[in-house]
Amino acid sequence: MQVKDLYVSAPGKAILHGEHAVVHGKVALAVSLNLRTYSRVKATTTGTVCINLPNINTFLCWDLSELKQLIPCSGGKKEEGKLLDAELVGKLRDFVGATNGNSETSTMATLSFLYIYISLFRSSELPSLTLTVWSELPTGAGLGSSAAYSVCLAAALLCASGAIPTPLKEWDPTARWCQEDLELINSRAFQGEMIIHGNPSGVDNAVGTWGGMLRFLAGKIIPLSRVPLLRILLTNTKVPRSTKVLVARVKDKINKFPSIMTPVLDSVDAISCTCEKALSEMTCKPITGEHYNTLEELIDINQHHLNVMGVGHPALDTLCRVTLTKGLHSKLTGAGGGGCGITLLRPETDSYVIQTTVQDLRDCGFDCWETSIGGPGVQQHSPLSIKAEVLEILNHY
Structure with missing residues (x-):
């Protein structure tokens, strides 16, 4: 050895x-x-x-x-x-x-x-x-x-x-x-x-x-x-889900309503590409509040699209509602149907706001951590x- x-x-x-x-x-x-x-x-x-x-x-x-x-x-x-x-x-x-x-x-x-x-x-x-x-x-x-x-x-x-x-x-x-x-x-x-x-x-x-x-x-x-290092809250709703079932649910919806769901998928693709462009700009230009505004809007739009696909969950709706009352923006991450969500934290977000948000989410029965992405x-x-x-x-x- x-x-x-x-x-x-x-x-x-x-x-x-x-x-x-x-x-x-x-x-x-x-x-x-x-x-x-x-x-x-x-x-x-x-x-x-x-x-x-x-x-x-x-x-x-x-x-x-x-x-x-x-x-x-x-x-x-x-x-x-x-x-x-x-x-x-x-x-x-x-x-x-x-x-x-x-x-x-x-x-x-x-x-x-x-x-x-x-x-x-x-x-x-x-x-x-x-x-x-x-x-x-x-x-x-x-x-x-x-x-x-x-x-x-x-x-x-x-x-x-x-x-x-x-x-x-x-x-x-x-x-x-x-x-x-x-x-x-x-x-x-x-x-x-x-x-x-x-x-x-x-x-x-x-x-x-x-x-x-x-x-x-x-x-x-x-x-x-x-890529820039972004601060987030990571929340585990602790609601179990089956990725296989959720993937099949989306496929069924696409087959049933192709003219409705195809534009939704195209829009999600555009969200990913727009986000990639914004993050790339943040590594080569001074980061501004407008960059974070863009990231927050993309998070909100994508979360709505994921609900349209049928992979949302009341627990994830609660996460989005609780964080939005603090001015924060959240979306599910992964398969959905429960599982985890991420909440973007702006650099100027007050530590008291973060602490109270974490406590509110824990009061909902969720696990919540402040961490970062891009490390x-x-x-x-x-x-x-x-x-x-x-x-x-x-x-x-």
């Missing part, structure tokens, strides 16, 4: 504009959230591999001798890419199913870890290590928690295997990998997402890898070179750059 102790983090994601329309060939803008997943890989001499996931109450250990038996007979190191090794996946499913009595979330997280670990080290000696992952992101809320987890796994284990270098210099608090290494991290993280979700779009892991903002159109993902993607940390409470969790084992 190339490193003895390694700390890595990756951001969650939100959809700024274009959710649902993107399924029908329109532009979507995905942004990184400054709520992060943190991981620590620690080399050990115990002859075991352990995974510690305190968010989902999972701690598992295996003898290296057990895991060596799972290495596919084909032996050699598989080419990096988007395809999974079906033989290894099958062996791992049988192995984890027989040894893990935990939840579905725990099982999928375990499968993803073991797949990346074995596929990276299969042609060399399996190293003894402990991986701890802790996240600020809620699971199952459409905020890219599984992708941030997969990106952390990929970056940490690629470094541990020597496939990519550790970018952190002795004097740096944090550091990022070069473009070529990021592409390798993203490719491995996508494999982790395939284990967890089956047929992911690749957007979530790309945001976790590159950060900032990505433009997604017809399967093509383009990271935008510069960095996956990065390596020195221990001193990680918040003390997070470091304590990561160093517990």
Whole structure:
């Protein structure tokens, strides 16, 4: 193993504009959230591999001798890419199913870890290590928690295997990998997402890898070179929803009312493109109140369009109503039908207004955080750059 102790983090994601329309060939803008997943890989001499996931109450250990038996007979190191090794996946499913009595979330997280670990080290000696992952992101809320987890796994284990270098210099608090290494991290993280979700779009892991903002159109993902860091409130209504059901609902409405819904989709596409242009201007010109006026209007228009598509929810209406009484503008993010929403905060927004808004939303039974969008993607940390409470969790084992 190339490193003895390694700390890595990756951001969650939100959809700024274009959710649902993107399924029908329109532009979507995905942004990184400054709520992060943190991981620590620690080399050990115990002859075991352990995974510690305190968010989902999972701690598992295996003898290296057990895991060596799972290495596919084909032996050699598989080419990096988007395809999974079906033989290894099958062996791992049988192995984890027989040894893990935990939840579905725990099982999928375990499968993803073991797949990346074995596929990276299969042609060399399996190293003894402990991986701890802790996240600020809620699971199952459409905020890219599984992708941030997969990106952390990929970056940490690629470094541990020597496939990519550790970018952190002795004097740096944090550091990022070069473009070529990021592409390798993203490719491995996508494999982790395939284990967890089956047929992911690749957007979530790309945001976790590159950060900032990505433009997604017809399967093509383009990271935008510069975007402003925007403050938001992120609200989880805690209303469960099925993305599959909501996507089908939109499709049915388009089939039933094509002459009505096609212009709605075209309008959402125009919203995404107009927003992209406004954000680009904010990185090369002095930011004015007019820029924020534009972003707020686009948020309001898109939220109405999403209600027209049938993916709104009374809880999301409550979010929009509560924030609007404070002069703030909100929209759903992701699949809708509950789930999460984002509220834009202008630079001049008074801290008292933010505090009272957060409290009002919590009084509605929602979870609410002040955070930002557009921050960095996956990065390596020195221990001193990680918040003390997070470091304590990561160093517990």
